Amino acid sequence: MTQVILHHYSNSPFGQAMRLALGLKGISWKSVEQPDIAPKPELSALTGGYERIPVLQIGSDVYCDTAVIVDRLETIKAEPSLYPEPLGFAGRMIANWSGSAWFMPAVGVALGTDPNIVSDAFWEDRTTRFGMNPQKFLPMVPHLTTQFDAGGALVRDALADGRAYIGGEQVGHADLMLYMNIRFAGFAGRKPSDFGHKVAAWYDRIDALGYGEFESWTREQALNHALETNPTAPVSIAEGSPFAAGDLVSVKTESPDPAFVTGQLIGLSDRQITIQRHDDKVGDVHVHFPRLGQIVSPA
Numbered sequence: 001m002t003q004v005i006l007h008h009y010s011n012s013p014f015g016q017a018m019r020l021a022l023g024l025k026g027i028s029w030k031s032v033e034q035p036d037i038a039p040k041p042e043l044s045a046l047t048g049g050y051e052r053i054p055v056l057q058i059g060s061d062v063y064c065d066t067a068v069i070v071d072r073l074e075t076i077k078a079e080p081s082l083y084p085e086p087l088g089f090a091g092r093m094i095a096n097w098s099g100s101a102w103f104m105p106a107v108g109v110a111l112g113t114d115p116n117i118v119s120d121a122f123w124e125d126r127t128t129r130f131g132m133n134p135q136k137f138l139p140m141v142p143h144l145t146t147q148f149d150a151g152g153a154l155v156r157d158a159l160a161d162g163r164a165y166i167g168g169e170q171v172g173h174a175d176l177m178l179y180m181n182i183r184f185a186g187f188a189g190r191k192p193s194d195f196g197h198k199v200a201a202w203y204d205r206i207d208a209l210g211y212g213e214f215e216s217w218t219r220e221q222a223l224n225h226a227l228e229t230n231p232t233a234p235v236s237i238a239e240g241s242p243f244a245a246g247d248l249v250s251v252k253t254e255s256p257d258p259a260f261v262t263g264q265l266i267g268l269s270d271r272q273i274t275i276q277r278h279d280d281k282v283g284d285v286h287v288h289f290p291r292l293g294q295i296v297s298p299a
C-alpha cells in the first residue's frame with residue numbers, strides 16, 4: 001500500500017504547518033525525522049538535492065515545498081478542505097504571505113534574541129545555504145522584530161470581529177501558516193497573547209487540531225518504500241509552455257540557496273513543476289515543486 005510520508009523535524013515551522021494539515025484532514029501518515037542542517041543524504045536521494053523541510057513522499061512521488069504538499073493533500077482527501085468558504089482558495093495568498101514576507105521576521109525574532117539558542121554549525125549551515133550570516137543577520141533583528149509585530153497586528157485586526165479563524169468559522173491553510181510563525185517566535189519567549197486574547201484563543205484552537213494518526217519510520221524505510229513503488233500522480237505539460245516533455249532542466253528556489261535539482265521535465269503548469277529522476281537508492285521518482293517561487297532552466 002502506498003504510504004503518506006512526511007520528512008521533517010520537530011522545530012521546523014513549515015513542518016509544523018504540515019503536521020497540523022495532516023491532523024486536520026485526518027490522513028494517517030509516517031513520520032521520518034531529518035536533520036535540521038545539510039547534508040541530508042537520504043532526503044537528497046529522494047529529491048535530487050532539495051534539502052528544505054518539509055518534504056512529502058507518497059510512494060515515489062516526492063513533494064518539495066508546502067504549496068505542492070497541500071495541493072496533494074487536497075487531492076488525497078478533499079474534506080475538510082484547507083480552503084474553506086467563504087475565503088476559499090484566496091486563503092492560499094494569505095498562506096503564501098505568511099510563508100514568505102512574514103517568515104523572515106519570525107526567524108529574526110526566534111533566533112535573534114540569543115544567538116546561542118542555535119549551534120555554530122546551524123549558523124554556518126544557514127550562512128552557506130541562505131546567506132544568513134550572523135554578523136549581518138543579527139543587526140537586522142530589531143527591524144525584523146518590528147516587521148513581526150506589524151504582521152502580528154494584521155492577524156489581531158483580522159480576528160477582531162470575533163471570527164474563529166482567519167477566513168471565517170473554519171480553519172484553513174492560511175491559519176496554519178500564520179500560526180507557524182507565531183509558534184516559531186515562541187522560541188524566544190514570545191506569546192500569542194502578545195497580540196491580544198483573540199489571537200491567543202485562535203492559536204489554541206489551531207494547536208488543538210493535533211497531528212492525527214502517525215507512526216515513526218526510519219529514513220531507510222522511506223527509501224525502501226520508494227524503491228518498491230512507482231510514481232502515480234498524473235502530470236502534464238501545459239500548452240504553450242517554454243519547455244517540452246523530456247527536456248533536461250534544473251529547478252532552483254528563488255533565493256540565495258544554491259541547491260538545485262536536475263531531471264527530465266514531465267510536468268509543467270502554473271501550479272506545478274514535475275521532473276523525473278533516478279537514484280539507485282530510490283529507483284525512478286517524480287519530484288514535484290510549486291511553479292511560484294521556483295526557477296526552471298535548461299540543464
Ligand SMILES: N[C@@H](CCC(=O)N[C@@H](CS)C(=O)NCC(=O)O)C(=O)O
Pocket residue numbers: 011012013014015035036037038051052053054064065066067099
Ligand atoms: N517555501 C518552503 C520553505 C521551507 C523552509 O524554508 N523550511 C525551513 C525549515 S522550516 C528549512 O528547510 N530550513 C533549512 C533546513 O531545514 O535545512 C515551503 O513552503 O516548504
